[in-house]
Amino acid sequence: MVSRWATLPRDESFRELDHPADVFLELRGRDLAELYLNGLFGLYAQVIELTGVRLEQIRPVHGSGDDPAGTLRSLLAEALYLFETERFVAGGAVIDHATEKSAGASLWGETFSPEKHERLLEVKAVTYHQLKAWRTESGEWRATLIFDV
Amino acid sequence: MSLADTLQRIDDVTWELPRSGGMRVSGRILADESIIEALHTDQSLEQVANVAHLPGIVGHSWAMPDVHYGYGFPIGGVAAFRVSDGVVSPGGVGYDINCGVRLLATSLTFADLADRDRRKKVVDQLFRDVPSGVGSSGAIRRLTRKELADLLVAGAGWAVENGFGRPEHLVRAESNGALPGADPEVVSDRAIERGLGQVGTLGSGNHFLELQVVDEIFDPPTAEVYGLHEGQITIMIHCGSRGFGYQVCDDYLAVMAGAAKKYGFELPDPQLVCAPVGSEEGRRYLGAMAAAANYAWANRQIIMDLAERALRHSLSANSADLDVRLVYDVAHNIAKIEEHEIEGRSIALCVHRKGATRAFPPNRPEVPEPYRDTGQPVLIPGDMGTASFVCRGTQTALAKTFGSTAHGAGRVMSRSKALKSARGRHIDRELAEAGILVRSQGKKTLAEEMPEAYKDIERVAEIVDRADVSPRVARLRPIGVVKG
Numbered sequence: 001m002v003s004r005w006a007t008l009p010r011d012e013s014f015r016e017l018d019h020p021a022d023v024f025l026e027l028r029g030r031d032l033a034e035l036y037l038n039g040l041f042g043l044y045a046q047v048i049e050l051t052g053v054r055l056e057q058i059r060p061v062h063g064s065g066d067d068p069a070g071t072l073r074s075l076l077a078e079a080l081y082l083f084e085t086e087r088f089v090a091g092g093a094v095i096d097h098a099t100e101k102s103a104g105a106s107l108w109g110e111t112f113s114p115e116k117h118e119r120l121l122e123v124k125a126v127t128y129h130q131l132k133a134w135r136t137e138s139g140e141w142r143a144t145l146i147f148d149v
Numbered sequence: 150m151s152l153a154d155t156l157q158r159i160d161d162v163t164w165e166l167p168r169s170g171g172m173r174v175s176g177r178i179l180a181d182e183s184i185i186e187a188l189h190t191d192q193s194l195e196q197v198a199n200v201a202h203l204p205g206i207v208g209h210s211w212a213m214p215d216v217h218y219g220y221g222f223p224i225g226g227v228a229a230f231r232v233s234d235g236v237v238s239p240g241g242v243g244y245d246i247n248c249g250v251r252l253l254a255t256s257l258t259f260a261d262l263a264d265r266d267r268r269k270k271v272v273d274q275l276f277r278d279v280p281s282g283v284g285s286s287g288a289i290r291r292l293t294r295k296e297l298a299d300l301l302v303a304g305a306g307w308a309v310e311n312g313f314g315r316p317e318h319l320v321r322a323e324s325n326g327a328l329p330g331a332d333p334e335v336v337s338d339r340a341i342e343r344g345l346g347q348v349g350t351l352g353s354g355n356h357f358l359e360l361q362v363v364d365e366i367f368d369p370p371t372a373e374v375y376g377l378h379e380g381q382i383t384i385m386i387h388c389g390s391r392g393f394g395y396q397v398c399d400d401y402l403a404v405m406a407g408a409a410k411k412y413g414f415e416l417p418d419p420q421l422v423c424a425p426v427g428s429e430e431g432r433r434y435l436g437a438m439a440a441a442a443n444y445a446w447a448n449r450q451i452i453m454d455l456a457e458r459a460l461r462h463s464l465s466a467n468s469a470d471l472d473v474r475l476v477y478d479v480a481h482n483i484a485k486i487e488e489h490e491i492e493g494r495s496i497a498l499c500v501h502r503k504g505a506t507r508a509f510p511p512n513r514p515e516v517p518e519p520y521r522d523t524g525q526p527v528l529i530p531g532d533m534g535t536a537s538f539v540c541r542g543t544q545t546a547l548a549k550t551f552g553s554t555a556h557g558a559g560r561v562m563s564r565s566k567a568l569k570s571a572r573g574r575h576i577d578r579e580l581a582e583a584g585i586l587v588r589s590q591g592k593k594t595l596a597e598e599m600p601e602a603y604k605d606i607e608r609v610a611e612i613v614d615r616a617d618v619s620p621r622v623a624r625l626r627p628i629g630v631v632k633g
Contacts, residue, residue, distance in 0.1 A: 081343070084343045
């Protein structure tokens with residue numbers, strides 16, 4: 001089932017940490033799939049106002065890395081590339097598979113239109129800075145990352 | 150004890166960070182007491198020290214007065230490495246390759262735009278005609294791959310050849326608006342795809358287009374050579390290489406991670422990944438970086454032309470009435486191969502300026518002929534509510550900082566804090582009351598970019614003046630702002 005950003009609990013999905021110039025996020029997930037999902041949520045939440053995005057088209061994205069942090073970064077960089085080249089914005093997603101070294105998601109959304117969508121920030125890149133993913137004692141996942149904006 | 154406690158004052162505005170651990174050279178910071186005080190709670194000094202560990206570094210690892218924490222290298226950092234045995238690092242340039250500033254002079258004076266409705270008409274037209282904000286495109290049609298490949302080699306020259314501006318603009322841009330050695334073959338397909346549709350767009354964040362008035366002249370003879378006088382209307386453009394440059398940086402961070410391992414570099418921070426300047430990886434990065442730098446110069450050249458047309462249209466004027474001229478165009482995120490004198494010998498260095506502006510003196514061959522007697526114009530933009538400065542390059546800068554100076558104000562407040570601080574306020578109205586008309590595409594941009602979020606540009610300009618690395622020539626006050 002598609003997890004729609006507008007209906008997800010934002011505060012439980014990610015929180016913004018203090019950073020002088022860019023966007024520094026801490027992501028949460030009960031499992032890896034949810035961590036990757038919330039990473040995508042955190043990305044699109046910076047770019048546009050999410051309530052107005054219609055789920056009309058599907059685009060697959062894949063990420064891979066040496067570890068969950070690298071996989072997360074690669075997945076989000078892929079989504080960002082899709083936005084920059086096809087102007088595709090997702091209003092929700094389904095994580096199709098999630099392992100430490102690979103992730104796949106189906107993004108549900110539509111083509112960005114400045115007339116329809118409320119613009120927020122331009123994300124230049126998903127950086128390697130403070131890029132970490134770890135498991136908590138209770139078995140949940142956490143990750144931190146910084147978007148250069 | 151923090152690194153800031155180890156600083157030793159050398160003169161009025163220069164501080165030394167002594168060598169320790171694996172530092173090959175010492176660090177140097179241009180600052181006053183208040184900036185040094187602020188560095189106690191910031192990690193940028195650690196980054197100045199980390200850069201000093203890199204192979205082939207010469208002189209000092211420098212920080213300009215607008216220094217702040219970056220990725221790997223600090224923003225406001227300058228470091229030079231011998232071409233013979235030194236390194237090049239994408240982290241020393243940044244994601245927005247050749248982010249820079251272009252200043253246009255006009256024959257208009259403030260009296261011509263004193264009428265608020267007339268000024269509003271101009272700002273609205275600039276906002277309509279210069280695409281800005283998230284996902285902006287469409288200033289010019291999407292390029293073909295062949296056109297983009299030509300643009301990546303010819304930079305601003307491509308724009309002029311295609312009807313955006315005039316040939317005389319090219320001599321008044323750093324490197325004539327095109328770095329040699331750009332190689333489209335070493336650029337990824339992803340960067341090409343990201344670049345095809347974004348030529349002629351401002352982007353968002355701290356990028357802007359400003360309508361300004363010259364409100365103070367500090368150095369009348371130099372201002373005259375630069376074509377600036379009190380009361381004159383100028384236009385300033387601040388933007389870079391858009392998604393194309395970001396992708397080049399991203400791609401080469403991965404390449405350099407492999408290279409750093411291959412060449413056995415021990416790095417104090419993994420984000421300082423680098424390769425020898427002359428290595429295959431180093432040469433490829435420099436070829437891709439030059440292509441991105443040229444994208445940025447073409448971008449600013451096209452935006453200049455769009456702005457000139459908007460001005461003509463909104464004022465129902467012709468070119469001769471407005472006499473829009475390019476004062477100069479500077480890069481402030483770049484690595485360049487330059488000859489510098491080290492211990493009495495001229496040697497080739499790869500000078501990284503990340504959030505720093507070149508400030509070359511009179512008679513330096515890279516300075517265009519019209520400015521050969523004064524030194525190059527240095528453009529230091531401030532926040533949208535305060536001012537920007539035009540300074541001049543000096544021999545002191547060349548001898549001290551590899552011919553480099555500050556690039557702007559630098560943030561002091563996070564975006565989230567700025568948003569909280571702006572809650573219940575109307576930043577646009579506050580600025581309008583101060584005589585500054587702002588237009589922004591992004592819902593939160595004005596709050597995030599509000600003047601209090603930035604360091605005091607007046608202080609930055611005063612320090613680079615006191616240090617004689619770029620004395621002030623003119624102060625420009627914003628009267629209209631277009632943001633992404």
